[in-house]
Amino acid sequence: MSTEGNVSASGQARHREHLSPGRSHRIYPRLSNEEKALVAEAAWRAGLTPAGYTAQVVVGAARGKEPVTGLTGGLREIQRELFAARRAVNMFGSNVNQAAAAANSTGQLPGWAVEAVQLCAHAVARLDQVTALIDRRLR
Known part of the structure; x- marks a missing residue:
């Protein structure tokens, strides 16, 4: 199994690589049940554990960066998204x-x-998300 990304082949979130030696400080946010469920859902979409997601979002916010989304992997994940969008556009052309x-x-x-037009619109929206992610990473 590849170590790139944070999601296993089964779609389950994996623990992100840990620093060695480990981080020396912990912060324990207190959340309501609703807030905890929202964080868990966002973490699942990002392919992270809730703790890993919380750490990335907090540190990212402190650095003034965009929140973690479902596209958190490296170039390999972005490449897969672009290939999927290309495939969808080719299928639309055939349709x-x-x-x-x-x-x-x-x-x-x-x-x-x-329905074919709606699917194309969805593929273009996803392509816009990938393009925005690339733009944010290049800044």
Whole structure:
């Protein structure tokens, strides 16, 4: 299993690499049940444990950086996201060609054309997120 990223192949959060010697200070935030659930959900999306997520967010905020998102890995994760977006755009292009052929022969767009456009919009939104992540990292 690769050590890059914080999510195992099963999708479970792994512990991030620990510093050696370990960090010497601890901070214990006190959270309500609702706040704890929100942190746990955000940590899961980021592929981190709640403690690791909390540490990254707090230190990042102290440094004036953006919060941790679901895209916390290195270049390999960003590359996977870009390949997925490329695949989605290629599939959309194929769907457009099929819809155009159907419209030319029947005079009507197929019913699935609307869903294809919605899927493309979702892929473009995800691509925007990846682009924003790259922009933040380059600053």
